[in-house]
Amino acid sequence: MASTREAELHAPLEWDTPLYRTAVAQFDQAVPHAGIHPDIAERLRYPERAFIVSCPVRLDDGRRVVFPGYRVQHSSVLGPTKGGVRYDAEVSLGECAALAVWMTWKCALLRLPYGGAKGGVRCNPRAMSQAELERVTRRYTSELLPIIGPQEDIPAPDMATNEQTMAWMMDTYSMQRGFAVPEVVTGKPISIGGSVFRHEATGAGVVMTIARACERLDWKLSEQRCVVQGFGNVGGIAAQELVDRGATVIAVSDVSGGVYDPAGLDIPSMSAYAKEHGSLEGWATGSRVSNEELLELECDILVLAAREDQVTSANAHLLQCKLIAEGANGPTSLEADAILRERGIPILPDILTNAGGVTVSYFEWVQDLGRLFWGRDEIRAKLAEKMNDAFDRVWEISHERDIPMRTAALVTGIRDVGAALEARGLYP
Numbered sequence: 001m002a003s004t005r006e007a008e009l010h011a012p013l014e015w016d017t018p019l020y021r022t023a024v025a026q027f028d029q030a031v032p033h034a035g036i037h038p039d040i041a042e043r044l045r046y047p048e049r050a051f052i053v054s055c056p057v058r059l060d061d062g063r064r065v066v067f068p069g070y071r072v073q074h075s076s077v078l079g080p081t082k083g084g085v086r087y088d089a090e091v092s093l094g095e096c097a098a099l100a101v102w103m104t105w106k107c108a109l110l111r112l113p114y115g116g117a118k119g120g121v122r123c124n125p126r127a128m129s130q131a132e133l134e135r136v137t138r139r140y141t142s143e144l145l146p147i148i149g150p151q152e153d154i155p156a157p158d159m160a161t162n163e164q165t166m167a168w169m170m171d172t173y174s175m176q177r178g179f180a181v182p183e184v185v186t187g188k189p190i191s192i193g194g195s196v197f198r199h200e201a202t203g204a205g206v207v208m209t210i211a212r213a214c215e216r217l218d219w220k221l222s223e224q225r226c227v228v229q230g231f232g233n234v235g236g237i238a239a240q241e242l243v244d245r246g247a248t249v250i251a252v253s254d255v256s257g258g259v260y261d262p263a264g265l266d267i268p269s270m271s272a273y274a275k276e277h278g279s280l281e282g283w284a285t286g287s288r289v290s291n292e293e294l295l296e297l298e299c300d301i302l303v304l305a306a307r308e309d310q311v312t313s314a315n316a317h318l319l320q321c322k323l324i325a326e327g328a329n330g331p332t333s334l335e336a337d338a339i340l341r342e343r344g345i346p347i348l349p350d351i352l353t354n355a356g357g358v359t360v361s362y363f364e365w366v367q368d369l370g371r372l373f374w375g376r377d378e379i380r381a382k383l384a385e386k387m388n389d390a391f392d393r394v395w396e397i398s399h400e401r402d403i404p405m406r407t408a409a410l411v412t413g414i415r416d417v418g419a420a421l422e423a424r425g426l427y428p
């Protein structure tokens, strides 16, 4: 049993939730392969800083509601912290902490000079008007003023936030400074310093990773039948990129459920429909399937691009795909990881597969700081170079050590952050 002193030191932490425990358990699986000092490992199990705010907001009907907001910064050892902001009814401190931890490994794996952060507001964005969302965003940004900034912490879009949200954040921050500070957020509209190709970057990066995996597995991407869960920024673009490369997308889903057609779906028309109606609800072509059924469809590649905790011990043995690509963060539980490994279904892990977004965010920040902007082809080529380099390092470690690609990706990130802590003389 732990002594009183140990119990004091390891008192339950506010962010200690199932998702955070998953992030730490994945870290613990990777640490023995990363060769870092135990003191460094212990440091990296905890975020550096967690900020909780309350955002009082007037609704359109005159009522005033207080929305909780969070921002967690996991590690600033490599540079400013970086990560998205999400609006969702389930946002919590623990969720943001887990996502911030993953951002640290993702940035290090892609060799970006950033640490990890994540934030969000606990609200139901689908039930809110644009005016209400604007008021929440501006209040949340005002509350974060002490901890964000181009050299401190740089937010970006995530679930249910977008270019408009970033424009409001940039404007709120800039008004406080008295001049325009585009480099305080990424994923902005191009008119205020956003980068071309940031909108497409995460989904495009997912498909670059799938394409690289297909090369290594000796599969033709154009012959693959794909299922995509989530039809927002990541899933919608990934589905389109798959079609552009000749693959057949046989099913997609969003929060309203899924659509399946073994002959292949008309993704451009479905994207236009989802944009106009806010979701795929009411889309008339193909068969409707539930989100649970969609995950169990027979296919070659399953792209998880909705949210965390979708493949668990309850359904991992029912999946009928040959490869999983994690566009979302944390969509596969630890137990499901073990079941899928046992079943021989490889997983292209989140911190590698969805890293296209933060990579082009980095390009956007660099362009903003230099006030010099690059073209689409240049950015796409630079992104492909970085994604392929990260993929190759992960693939190599995974095969050399016979460890899953998730562990290999974590090892790469953890090793570099550990080395930076040591070089700076911070630990051990």
Ligand SMILES: NC(=O)C1=CN([C@@H]2O[C@H](COP(=O)(O)OP(=O)(O)OC[C@H]3O[C@@H](n4cnc5c(N)ncnc54)[C@H](O)[C@@H]3O)[C@@H](O)[C@H]2O)C=CC1
Pocket (backbone or CB within 6 Å): 084, 157, 158, 159, 160, 161, 202, 229, 230, 231, 232, 233, 234, 235, 253, 254, 255, 256, 279, 291, 305, 306, 307, 308, 327, 328, 329, 354, 355, 357, 358
């Ligand atoms: N936007 C970005 O640049 C990046 C996003 N991600 C991750 O990708 C995931 C998706 O993010 P975005 O596409 O940006 O969000 P989004 O809000 O644009 O889209 C989310 C999509 O998932 C659907 N969805 C929500 N719950 C669902 C469920 N239970 N079953 C099926 N579909 C469901 C929504 O209806 C929507 O179509 C998140 O895990 C996010 O953290 C990761 C890297 C970068």
Ligand SMILES: O=C(O)CCC(=O)C(=O)O
Pocket (backbone or CB within 6 Å): 082, 083, 084, 085, 103, 106, 154, 155, 156, 157, 158, 186, 187, 329, 354, 355, 357, 358, 359, 361
């Ligand atoms: O673009 C960024 O800075 C962060 C993207 C993000 O939140 C993620 O990769 O999960």
